[in-house]
Amino acid sequence: xxxxxxxxxTLLLMLLTSYPASARQSGGAQKGPARTGANTIERLRRMSPxxxxxxxxxxxxxxxxQAEERLRRLDRMSAAERDDLERRxxxxxxxxxxxxxxxxxxxxxxxxxxxxxxxxVRAGFERLRRMSSAERSAFLKSREFSQQYNRREQAIxxxxxxxxxxxxx
Amino acid sequence: xxxxxCRLRTEEGVEALLEYCAGRLHAADAVVLxxxxxxxxxxxxxxxxxxxxxxxxxxxxxxxxxxxFQSRLNARLAEDSTPAWKDRLRxxxxxxxxxxxxxxxxxxxxxxxxxxxxxxxxxxxxxQVRPEAVERMxxxxxxxxxxxxxxx
Numbered sequence: 419x420x421x422x423x424x425x426x427x428t429l430l431l432m433l434l435t436s437y438p439a440s441a442r443q444s445g446g447a448q449k450g451p452a453r454t455g456a457n458t459i460e461r462l463r464r465m466s467p468x469x470x471x472x473x474x475x476x477x478x479x480x481x482x483x484q485a486e487e488r489l490r491r492l493d494r495m496s497a498a499e500r501d502d503l504e505r506r507x508x509x510x511x512x513x514x515x516x517x518x519x520x521x522x523x524x525x526x527x528x529x530x531x532x533x534x535x536x537x538x539v540r541a542g543f544e545r546l547r548r549m550s551s552a553e554r555s556a557f558l559k560s561r562e563f564s565q566q567y568n569r570r571e572q573a574i575x576x577x578x579x580x581x582x583x584x585x586x587x
Numbered sequence: 588x589x590x591x592x593c594r595l596r597t598e599e600g601v602e603a604l605l606e607y608c609a610g611r612l613h614a615a616d617a618v619v620l621x622x623x624x625x626x627x628x629x630x631x632x633x634x635x636x637x638x639x640x641x642x643x644x645x646x647x648x649x650x651x652x653x654x655x656f657q658s659r660l661n662a663r664l665a666e667d668s669t670p671a672w673k674d675r676l677r678x679x680x681x682x683x684x685x686x687x688x689x690x691x692x693x694x695x696x697x698x699x700x701x702x703x704x705x706x707x708x709x710x711x712x713x714x715q716v717r718p719e720a721v722e723r724m725x726x727x728x729x730x731x732x733x734x735x736x737x738x739x
Contacts, residue, residue: 458724476718488725491732506731518727525730543734578734 524577554579608637
């Protein structure tokens with residue numbers, strides 16, 4: 419009899435406690451996909467100067483300098499800018515890894531351009547972003563495109579246009 | 588309950604053994620238990636030990652009380668009519684067999700381990716973060732910021 423009482427009590431306790439556990443596992447009342455972007459960006463921002471130094475000290479000097487500069491840029495952002503970036507980071511994480519790699523390769527190629535050419539290519543990004551898919555296709559085949567940009571820049575802009583086809587972007 | 592299953596494994600079995608040793612078990616049940624005792628050494632030892640206790644108790648004669656002992660005892664009991672909480676707790680818990688709770692507690696611990704919520708995100712600690720991972724995250728964030736890849 420006592421054993422049955424203990425069993426019933428234990429079962430009741432498990433049932434009572436299982437709801438909050440499973441609710442927490444599924445994100446509780448939170449609706450929609452989890453915001454991994456918020457976690458990542460907040461993690462980066464919350465690192466103390468010592469933690470940042472320790473985290474980056476093993477990188478080669480040039481890469482370390484670039485990472486530090488990116489952290490500073492993150493610090494300077496307003497809450498609204500950060501929120502927008504977190505949302506976009508979430509969407510980016512949902513891209514197939516091949517597309518993510520294409521974006522990174524394109525961005526590295528872009529960063530390798532001389533600063534004045536970077537501004538022209540950035541204007542090209544903006545222009546492509548505002549176009550429809552058909553307009554982009556026509557623009558990339560146009561004389562204007564081939565005259566305004568060299569081969570290296572054209573490849574960057576073509577990759578950018580390709581990325582814009584992703585439904586997540 | 589199976590005749591050959593050791594009675595010490597269940598509380599009902601232990602209670603039946605105690606009832607048997609106290610001479611309170613129903614005759615038919617006693618016959619079944621005795622046939623089990625013939626083949627189960629642990630139960631036999633348990634029953635023997637219990638029977639020794641009962642025999643000792645049967646043999647015990649209370650000492651003749653000295654004059655005034657009962658009145659002193661009554662006065663003392665009146666003083667201590669409210670037992671200390673520790674004594675009450677001990678008295679209460681002595682009535683509970685913890686044996687069945689052990690597998691329950693083990694099952695509960697297992698369940699708690701399986702269904703425990705994920706640990707909250709640990710704040711970034713330099714020792715736990717690979718520099719390349721930090722660099723990658725920063726690069727991605729910077730790329731999205733600069734190229735407005737999926738800006739609205």
